[in-house]
Amino acid sequence: MQARKKYILIAFCACWLLLFYFGGAQIRQLKFLARRQSEEMVMARRWPAWDDEATLKSFVEHPGGGEVDAGLRESPKMKRENRAIVYKDSRCRMETCFDLSLCETRGFRVYIYPQSRGDKVSESYQKILASIQGSRYYTPDPHQACLFVMGIDTLDRDQLSLQYIHDVDSKIQSFPLWNNGRNHLIFNLYSGTWPDYTEDLGFDVGQAMVAKASFYMESYRPHFDVSIPLFSREHPQKGGEKGWLLYNNVPPRRKYLLVFKGKRYLTGIGSDTRNALHHIHNGKDIISLTTCKHGKDWEKHKDGRCDRDNQQYEKKLKPSGLRGTKGK
Numbered sequence: 001m002q003a004r005k006k007y008i009l010i011a012f013c014a015c016w017l018l019l020f021y022f023g024g025a026q027i028r029q030l031k032f033l034a035r036r037q038s039e040e041m042v043m044a045r046r047w048p049a050w051d052d053e054a055t056l057k058s059f060v061e062h063p064g065g066g067e068v069d070a071g072l073r074e075s076p077k078m079k080r081e082n083r084a085i086v087y088k089d090s091r092c093r094m095e096t097c098f099d100l101s102l103c104e105t106r107g108f109r110v111y112i113y114p115q116s117r118g119d120k121v122s123e124s125y126q127k128i129l130a131s132i133q134g135s136r137y138y139t140p141d142p143h144q145a146c147l148f149v150m151g152i153d154t155l156d157r158d159q160l161s162l163q164y165i166h167d168v169d170s171k172i173q174s175f176p177l178w179n180n181g182r183n184h185l186i187f188n189l190y191s192g193t194w195p196d197y198t199e200d201l202g203f204d205v206g207q208a209m210v211a212k213a214s215f216y217m218e219s220y221r222p223h224f225d226v227s228i229p230l231f232s233r234e235h236p237q238k239g240g241e242k243g244w245l246l247y248n249n250v251p252p253r254r255k256y257l258l259v260f261k262g263k264r265y266l267t268g269i270g271s272d273t274r275n276a277l278h279h280i281h282n283g284k285d286i287i288s289l290t291t292c293k294h295g296k297d298w299e300k301h302k303d304g305r306c307d308r309d310n311q312q313y314e315k316k317l318k319p320s321g322l323r324g325t326k327g328k
Contacts, residue, residue: 092224097207099183102146110137111145113152113175122163123233125153128187142177148184150175157201159193169203181208188212189230257285264290264309266301278305289313 094100110132115121121129132138132149139145152171156163172178186208192198199219210221213230220227264274274290281288291313292298292306 092207092221094224097182097224098209099146102183106144106146108137108147109139109145110135110147110149111139111142112149115151116171119152120163120165121151121153122155124189124231124235125155125187127235146183148177150184150186154186154201155189157188157191159202161190164202168201172203178206181206184208185226186210187228255285256287259287261287261289261313262291263294264292265294266292266298266303266306289315 112129112132129149129151142148150172152168153163153165154168158164172181178184181204184207186201186205188201188210189212191212192200199216209224209226211226211228213228215225215227258280260277262274264278278288278290280286289309289312291310292302293310
């Protein structure tokens with residue numbers, strides 16, 4: 001009995017020693033992290049730390065004391081509030097904020113609002129409008145359109161920019177077809193103003209879709225807005241050199257969009273690529289015909305698709321169909 005009590009006491013003491021050792025290490029680590037975090041907060045409050053602070057008093061000392069630090073701390077909240085104001089209809093989706101019946105009855109046609117006299121239009125926005133007008137989807141009749149694009153240049157919404165258009169909100173509200181932006185598409189490349197650069201476009205987009213560069217994840221409306229790349233004024237609209245766009249018809253007016261006819265390697269280099277692309281064949285506008293018949297021992301490696309693929313491969317496409325796949 002005495003021996004049993006002795007073992008229990010020893011085990012109890014060992015547990016306390018282990019708890020003290022590991023628990024103490026955790027406490028020391030937490031104290032170190034807390035001290036490091038407090039030092040980082042102090043450094044953040046002192047930012048910017050000028051090396052030549054004595055000679056740059058006008059840049060370091062701001063009127064109003066701690067307004068700069070307060071503004072830096074409040075900027076995330078201010079940004080969220082500005083985004084909430086700009087995108088009031090943040091839950092818009094195609095099924096809720098887009099009238100699909102217009103496209104069902106009229107077809108997919110795009111109408112561009114006429115530009116008012118004296119409106120400033122950048123070269124980049126002119127290229128966008130010209131691309132739409134040169135496509136087969138453009139219509140000059142608003143009663144035949146299901147998508148509307150404004151003639152007002154909204155690409156640059158930086159109030160410090162010379163290309164900033166004022167009073168956009170009052171202008172679009174006067175449009176008879178505006179309807180709170182329903183079935184409208186707005187283009188934007190730059191938004192906000194230094195130093196915040198929030199997503200404030202300076203007007204209420206309502207239920208309009210926004211095609212924008214550098215979207216915030218919080219304001220992007222999935223399956224509704226369109227994320228576009230930021231392009232410069234020198235970005236070409238059309239071109240005739242090799243590799244440049246020649247026509248605006250997308251998809252092209254051809255019977256076949258893509259045709260491939262060749263051997264499907266069952267082993268070796270190249271076998272994985274053609275096997276991976278086999279699923280794109282739909283028998284209509286995308287044709288992928290392959291055969292396993294190559295080499296002397298191809299039957300030793302054939303799989304369950306070979307007989308069917310070989311049979312389809314031996315069927316010849318009509319010459320007119322093959323001519324439709326050639327580049328022009």
